[in-house]
Amino acid sequence: MNPNPFKKCDGCGVILMATLFVHGVCPECEHHHSIGHKAWLDLLLDEGSFAAWDDKLTPTDPLNFVDDVAYPARLASAQKKTGLLDAIVSGRGNIEGRAVVYTASAFEFMGGSMGSVVGEVITRAFEHAVTHSLPIVLLSASGGARMQEGILSLMQMAKTVAARERLRDAKLPFISVLRHATFGGVAASFALQGDIHLAEPKALIGFAGPRVIEQTIGQTLPEGFQRSEFLVEHGMVDRIVHRHRLKGEIATILRLLGR
């Protein structure tokens, strides 16, 4: 199989050699395309520094959830597609030589949704950070709670937030990186509880999805609604950071915080 050497930008429509989209960013218009979990790791962590934690956790089907496709079949196809067991990558790594807990949503796995495994891995990530006295860099991109695990998914919100509070008590930094798109039960739990919130340009971030809001209020939403820039304007995000500068900026923040 020969991958297409050309790529069309979702932002400006230009067609260029795919290799020119460095870390998924369009060289013409700076549009940030979604990139996979491995690409994120390569972007932020020093080469060869990553050691995965809790990567054997496997989702089950506690509700026997079937819609048009059974939940186990959805999981199996997402696992095959991504090489992950669930929508999360977590472990220890270095950012410009500084040790951190690195935890990242994999949006490509069922929309990055949070069920029992994602909730448990994130909870452990906060606990590990306390145990090892490390800061945590947590990258979110998720449609929210995973409805196929019902109430168990909802309860992960309380579990992860409670764990986050332990990190606060330990006075260790939590840098929350908000990627496209972060919604629902992930946005309304740990993702917006960081000490510092960095967001990717034009990422969609919110509680309720725009479609639901439009139905509720019966009017079209303004341009730019729920984009990173909107969140900065309304005081919810500290900074919008270009993907190519993200690693350096995180390293600077960690350095200034004495980490």
Added chain:
Amino acid sequence: MAQAFLLPFEEPLVRLRDRIDELSAVGTPASELAILEAHLEALTGEIYARLSAWEKVQLCRHPLRPTTLDYIGSLIEMFVELCGDRNFADDKAIVTGIGSFRGQSVAIAGHRKGRSAKENAERNFGMPRPEGYRKAKRLFELADLFSLPIVTFIDTAGAHPGLDAEERGQSEAIGSCIAALARVTVPVVSLVVGEGGSGGALALGVGNRVLLQRFATYSVITPEGCASILWRTSARAPDAADRLKVTSQDLFSLGAIDNIVDEPARGAHVDPESAIRSVGDAIAASLDSLRHLSPDALREHRYARFRAIGRFAGGAPSCDR
């Protein structure tokens, strides 16, 4: 007495009840009435034992169901409502205050649904905006400061999905409310007394004890919302309710709730007094069961309670290698 609002499965029972009352009024012999009464009771048992998840969702949303204000009115003496988030507004979709529960000072927060159209307009059907969650957070911190046990009443379809709510940080407000409740060092008892709708409900639900009435429901997403995502139509909400496992029995077996609070055979709205009494007894028993825990142990207990929720395989921790 005719009930003002009837669900489809309530109708045959109410018709039979009216018929018995009519017959009684015209002097039908007691022996015949007793047979009909026995039949009514059997029919009631049969119908309510077989209710589908969707029918229970309808029951927990029954417009005559007792609300947070009814529980506060009957169970809390000297209730002093506390208003406002000290930042933007007073959200009427959540009520907070302090009062006396069976002789003990407590702090109370709950979703405030209305009965009339006017009340619901004012209270937004109990669907809070960020200022509602920030008011609740304020109450939790106040309770912690003055060592008051916290009782929360949960009854909402969810947090308000709206432009203004997003502008003012609905996600951050809910997360911070959860964090505040997770942190307190006082006993927290949470009761789902109607509909427990997603994160907007959980924000008040981080209890040492989480209780649910027999016909109340608790769900990660409304059945309508789930059906819209899965099948592109909210008309399949009954199927979604079934799949999501939202009933008290299901929630108990999944370990999400600690106890099921007894409720009148046909639902809390049919006999509010008895429903309220059961809820009061459940709160008292829960507070009693937490009495031996120190402030730090109460926070630890809450942590451990939620820490244990979730199902997965291959779970041995791997960070120490």
